Amino acid sequence: MDMLAVHAQSKGDFPALICGDSVLTWADYIARRNSLANALLEEGLKPGETLVQYLHNSIESALVMAASGELKTTNTPVNHRLMPKEVAYIVSNSDAACVVTEPEFLPVFEEIRGDCPNVRIWIVIGDAASCPEWALPFDDLTGSTDPVSLPEDAPEEGLAMIYTSGTTGKPKGARRGGIASPAQAMAWIQGFGLTSDDVHLAAGPLYHSAPMAFFSLAQVLGNTSVIMPKFREEEALSLIERHKVNSTFMAPTLVKRILQLGPDVIARHDLSSLKSLIVAGAPCPQKVKEDVMSLIGPVLYEFYGSTELGINTILKPEDSIRKPGSCGQASGVEIKLLDEDGKEVPTGEPGELFVKRNPMTFNEYYKNESATADAARDDWVTVGDVAYVDADGFYFICDRKIDMIISGGVNIYPAEIEDALHRHPEVKDVAVFGIPDEEWGESVHAAVQLIEGSILDEDSLIAWAREQIAGYKVPRSVSFHAEFPRDVAGKLIKRQLRAPFWEGHESQIV
Numbered sequence: 230m231d232m233l234a235v236h237a238q239s240k241g242d243f244p245a246l247i248c249g250d251s252v253l254t255w256a257d258y259i260a261r262r263n264s265l266a267n268a269l270l271e272e273g274l275k276p277g278e279t280l281v282q283y284l285h286n287s288i289e290s291a292l293v294m295a296a297s298g299e300l301k302t303t304n305t306p307v308n309h310r311l312m313p314k315e316v317a318y319i320v321s322n323s324d325a326a327c328v329v330t331e332p333e334f335l336p337v338f339e340e341i342r343g344d345c346p347n348v349r350i351w352i353v354i355g356d357a358a359s360c361p362e363w364a365l366p367f368d369d370l371t372g373s374t375d376p377v378s379l380p381e382d383a384p385e386e387g388l389a390m391i392y393t394s395g396t397t398g399k400p401k402g403a404r405r406g407g408i409a410s411p412a413q414a415m416a417w418i419q420g421f422g423l424t425s426d427d428v429h430l431a432a433g434p435l436y437h438s439a440p441m442a443f444f445s446l447a448q449v450l451g452n453t454s455v456i457m458p459k460f461r462e463e464e465a466l467s468l469i470e471r472h473k474v475n476s477t478f479m480a481p482t483l484v485k486r487i488l489q490l491g492p493d494v495i496a497r498h499d500l501s502s503l504k505s506l507i508v509a510g511a512p513c514p515q516k517v518k519e520d521v522m523s524l525i526g527p528v529l530y531e532f533y534g535s536t537e538l539g540i541n542t543i544l545k546p547e548d549s550i551r552k553p554g555s556c557g558q559a560s561g562v563e564i565k566l567l568d569e570d571g572k573e574v575p576t577g578e579p580g581e582l583f584v585k586r587n588p589m590t591f592n593e594y595y596k597n598e599s600a601t602a603d604a605a606r607d608d609w610v611t612v613g614d615v616a617y618v619d620a621d622g623f624y625f626i627c628d629r630k631i632d633m634i635i636s637g638g639v640n641i642y643p644a645e646i647e648d649a650l651h652r653h654p655e656v657k658d659v660a661v662f663g664i665p666d667e668e669w670g671e672s673v674h675a676a677v678q679l680i681e682g683s684i685l686d687e688d689s690l691i692a693w694a695r696e697q698i699a700g701y702k703v704p705r706s707v708s709f710h711a712e713f714p715r716d717v718a719g720k721l722i723k724r725q726l727r728a729p730f731w732e733g734h735e736s737q738i739v
Contacts, residue, residue: 233295234259234376236451237494239699247472248288248456255451258295262376266296267372269327272350272365274299276383278326279390283307283316283334285458286435289354289367293329294435295448299377302327303388306436309334311699315400317341319392322596326350329367332359342360368580390595391438391536400645402595407562409589416561417446420543421530423476430468430477432460437639438536439509443478452476462486466498476505480638481513482669484529488520495524495731503528509556510638511670512626516574518549531731533626535612537604538562539589541582542624544554555623556616563589565625566616571606574617582616583609632723634663636671638727639703643673648702649697650675653690655683658713660723661704664730675704678713 236245241256253261273278280302284290290306297304305323307316316337320328324347330338331354338351342363351364360366369669388406392400409417424508429447431454433440444534447454455472457465460483468474479487485507487495506521513531521529527546533556534540541564544557565573566580576578577657582591586608604610613633616626634641643661650659658678663671675694679685687707694703714725 231299231376232449232451232697233262235318240323240451244453246288246291246454248454248458251288253288258292260297261292263301263374263377264293264372264465265370266299266377267369267375268374269296269300269350269380270377271372274300274302274327274350276379276387277303277305279305279323280329281305281307281320281323281325283309283328283330283337283427283653284354284435284436285331285333286431286456286458287354287458288456289331290435291444291454291456291579292440294441294445298387301379301384303390305392305402305646307392308434308699310701311671312697313337313340315699317344319400319402320345322400323390323392324512327352329354331355335361337693347611355645363402363426364505368447374723388592389441391436391441392537393642401597401600403591404593404595405537405539405591406588408643409539413561413587413589414446414449414641416541417540418450421507421546422561423447424739426450427475427505428472428502429454429565430465430472430474431456432465432477432479432483433638437510439480439534439638442476442540443476447476454509460486462490463494466490466495466500469500469503475500475502476507477503478507478509480510481508481517482511482637484508484513484517484521485668486525488517492524498523501525503567505530507532511635516551522550531625532560533557533616535614537591537612538584538610539587541584546622546624552619552621552623555625557624558622559624564618565609566618567606567609576620577617579600579615579617581611582614582624582626583611585609587673593631632662632689633659634671634673636663636666636673636701637669641673646673646675646694646698646702646704650677652697653685655680655685656690660713660726662723662727664706664727665734666705672700672705674730676713677707677709 237255237259244252245255245258246253280297282293327350328348329352353360353364354367356368357366389521390402390404429452435441442498455468457554507530509532529546531544532540533542541562542557543560561584565583568574568580616624618624632643646661647659657680659674664674666672714722
């Protein structure tokens with residue numbers, strides 16, 4: 230069912246999207262979505278093909294997402310903080326037929342366009358004056374506002390594909406369907422206290438799976454969505470007050486930034502409308518939960534999930550203090566904790582967390598059969614997290630089998646960074662891992678062995694790395710080592726390098 234069209238019929242004059250001073254009613258939203266989708270069809274984009282969007286949060290990015298879904302294409306939002314060569318890999322690997330971007334990012338695509346042979350359609354937000362000759366101006370893509378007429382062989386639904394940083398040095402496209410089962414959707418709606426009358430604040434970047442998931446859920450519910458192009462903490466408070474926002478998703482680091490404004494600043498804003506402040510993407514410190522409770526109210530919800538597995542558990546406000554460290558109870562999914570032999574572990578014992586396949590778990594890592602197979606055991610899938618469950622059914626994430634770093638709610642995989650640092654001519658060996666960071670949860674640290682005679686220092690190596698990889702992946706600190714600890718087979722024992730940094734901390738990601 231086309232829920233956006235349903236809402237356009239029932240609440241056509243109500244705001245669907247608000248961004249700054251721009252407002253799009255539901256009637257205008259569905260008309261512009263259909264117009265864009267029909268124009269894309271006329272330009273030759275076919276259902277089932279991949280559309281990449283490389284955009285800031287905006288009304289236009291929401292229209293592209295909606296048109297992609299209506300066309301039954303594979304919508305692939307890409308992190309616009311990546312380096313050009315990283316973008317080129319994703320656009321090429323995804324077999325993208327269409328790329329939508331904006332004038333700010335044209336230098337990226339001027340550089341990599343030749344490396345993206347599958348792209349037939351380039352679109353730039355704005356009018357002809359801001360568009361190069363090899364692309365189409367977004368403002369000129371006006372087709373019929375009638376419902377989109379798809380070919381008979383069109384797929385039943387569109388797909389979403391978000392690239393997760395790769396554990397083997399290359400990102401992986403996690404592809405999945407975009408429709409949850411009614412029972413699953415209802416579990417989330419009830420679990421997070423959401424209603425069809427809510428106003429939703431899209432605070433985080435919509436190229437990340439969690440902000441996009443909650444924005445999409447708000448669309449399905451018929452909510453008015455207030456879009457922030459870029460997160461600014463006091464502006465977020467002002468928007469909550471001005472638009473009487475009821476729900477929002479934020480990574481814990483964004484919530485911390487709001488709390489750091491101080492009680493006086495927070496008290497200047499009427500936040501009484503807010504009922505669901507949802508966090509995930511990194512462990513939310515207990516102090517943050519307590520401060521939200523004190524300064525804003527009992528509104529903080531936490532969940533465990535991932536791009537691949539969707540939303541798996543929900544921790545409600547009433548449980549956040551009495552169950553410190555928990556990410557909640559299973560919500561709309563089946564979970565098993567398994568040992569190395571594939572047997573379920575007893576209550577209270579840690580095991581690898583598996584979720585039974587459902588409409589919101591990923592279908593595959595695109596063009597990566599081995600990684601897809603490695604993530605599955607029969608009809609159960611995992612991203613390698615280790616957890617235990619207590620007698621009340623509350624889950625606690627206690628470890629990660631893989632080395633993933635979560636910094637500010639963003640997943641960062643050391644293999645990518647290690648691969649880049651290994652390319653420095655004076656680096657003999659390198660081990661990258663996360664270390665504690667009060668603001669970001671974890672920060673990227675590189676332990677480095679230099680070739681004999683090298684005088685390379687920390688600042689020089691970090692500056693060099695900044696030219697190779699996206700800024701958020703660049704190590705924030707470097708330690709130099711004459712030797713690395715290794716086992717009898719010569720394999721690096723990374724945990725011995727990491728352990729000193731985590732001494733005295735409750736979380737021990739080893």
